[in-house]
Amino acid sequence: MALFTFKLPDIGEGIAQAEIVGWHVKVGDRVEEDQPIADMMTDKATVEMESPVAGTIMRLAGEEGDQVSIGAMLVEIEVEGEAVAAPMPPVEVIEAEVPFLPETGRGTASEASGGGGERLDAPLEELANPSNVVPEANPLHHPSGGPPPRAGEDKILASPAVRARAKDLGIDLAQVKSAGDHIRHADLDAYLLYGQGQGYRAAGASARRPDEQVKVIGMRRRIAENMAASKRHIPHFTYVEEIDVTALETLREQLNASRGDKPKLTMLPLLIVAICKTLPDFPMLNARYDDEAGVVTRHGSVHLGLATQTDAGLMVPVIRDAQDRNVWQLASEIRRLADAARSGKAKSEELSGSTLTLTSLGPLGGIATTPVINRPEVAIIGPNRVIERPVFRGKEIVAAKLMNLSISCDHRVVDGWDAASYVQAIRKLLENPALLFVD
Incomplete structure (x- = not known):
């Protein structure tokens, strides 16, 4: 076995570093060649990085929101055979997620006071x-929204924090419906409000929610x-x-x-x-x-x-x-x-x-x-x-x-x-x- 170091390649002209905006793997995961491992954001675009080799993830460069310099270690992968030099593969820019920054890099989104956005197609x-x-229906806040309940919790996709919270609240994740591919905190909130067997709640009362820290990335x-x-x-x-x-x-x-x-x-x-x-x-x-x-x-x-x-x-x-x-x-x-x-x-x-x-x-x-x-x-x-x-x-x-x-x-x-x-x-x-x- 050998250790393969995958370094962050040059992902754009003039780019010195990129921000980790999402990991697709964690330490201990088995990855195959060309499997997505991370999403990296620059001032110009978001780039999906793929593993150049097959092996086991041994180390990650940091957490979501951290900056990684071009040429620095992104991941270390344990591979079979002798260690080889990490290639610098070409990457595909996903223009679908380009931020709004002007070319100068000093632009800023325009927002009305109090926050908010834009409905360009509002008649x-x-x-x-x-x-x-009429507000658009939100399936996360209605008992009939989302896919059918899941058969077994081992097949349910949810983060460790969501699973821990569900356990503390005594919620069976198999009974929680979600509009996405995995269960989120908002789905637990909707279940508390509309789920079966919740009993009577006095008018004006709402479910207790724990404090959350959301990383700005x-x-x-x-x-x-x-x-x-x-x-x-x-x-x-x-x-x-x-x-x-x-x-x-x-x-x-x-x-x-x-x-x-x-x-x-x-x-x-x-x-x-x-x-x-x-x-x-x-x-x-x-x-x-x-x-x-x-x-x-x-x-x-x-x-x-x-x-x-x-x-x-x-x-x-x-x-x-x-x-x-x-x-x-x-x-x-x-x-x-x-x-x-x-x-x-x-x-x-x-x-x-x-x-x-x-x-x-x-x-x-x-x-x-x-x-x-x-x-x-x-x-x-x-x-x-x-x-x-x-x-x-x-x-x-x-x-x-x-x-x-x-x-x-x-x-x-x-x-x-x-x-x-x-x-x-x-x-x-x-x-x-x-x-x-x-x-």
Whole structure:
């Protein structure tokens, strides 16, 4: 028997180290050649590492969240025969899990205050009537969700922590249903609430849950680091204006009624047209600020980032040359990019290089938000929920659909007057939507 040391190969140009975001093996496991052993994340992508040999895992480089330098030991494997030099095999970049970082490595996801993400495909009817929005069913929180109960606990997939907790609670894991391939803490919580034989629980009481420590790793760590860098380096200010979108909604309905085989329009494509049409008069907003070099680059093209909530975290796919697209093309690209981001199929070039970011909470939009700038950009725009309220029109009181529009800016580059003037220019187009289609 001999000991084989598998060193972390070069997994990208300019990459000095990678983060362990998941182990597929543990010490003592038997692995075969080409069997996945670990997921490693860099600033550019997540890479699945495979074992170059068959043998038994003797040592791992660290725990999830630890950094491993290129060329350093990743795993040690006991193999039959004499020890051989560890090869540096080519690796496949899984672009499905690329984080949202711009090429500079200093970008940050844009989030509205209080956390939250994006529903890029939320129709205006939902934005205007949040009470009509029905939350998606979660099989983890319903007794009928998930696959049938398992026949034997020896076939049940669950972490040691989950098994220990189930034992302490007296829960038979074979009776616990799960929507995934293994049982999680959330499945135990659902069983306590809805499982058979739990007896009567007084109204308002809930199951006791133990404290949990969750390690911040992978994309969540990237988001945390970049959000902190954005707030630390950028002096933010936010301006909010109320916009009457009654006429815009009427136009949207008319366009959808005659769209034929074109995609259904939400408010976002119309808002993007207004953003792009007004930017030439406010070039300081479509810009990126390299604060180390002391240079602001004012971009002629609008590469619009769309803050999108995914299962992996907040990502920002980019609409290239948004100023050259009409509302139907924008609607198609919004849906394509959102689907790609949420399904993990977005390419690295689709997740970097934005010059301005748009973030929307859809039906959860609230009254106003203070979105965080996607560094090194200098501005981010956030439409809020559309609500119907009575307003004065002359001496009459009529129903109007109103929406607050927020913009956060980098005060080192953008003055308050400029931000307010820009939003007023957008407001003029949205309240007189025919102007959106006038050159």
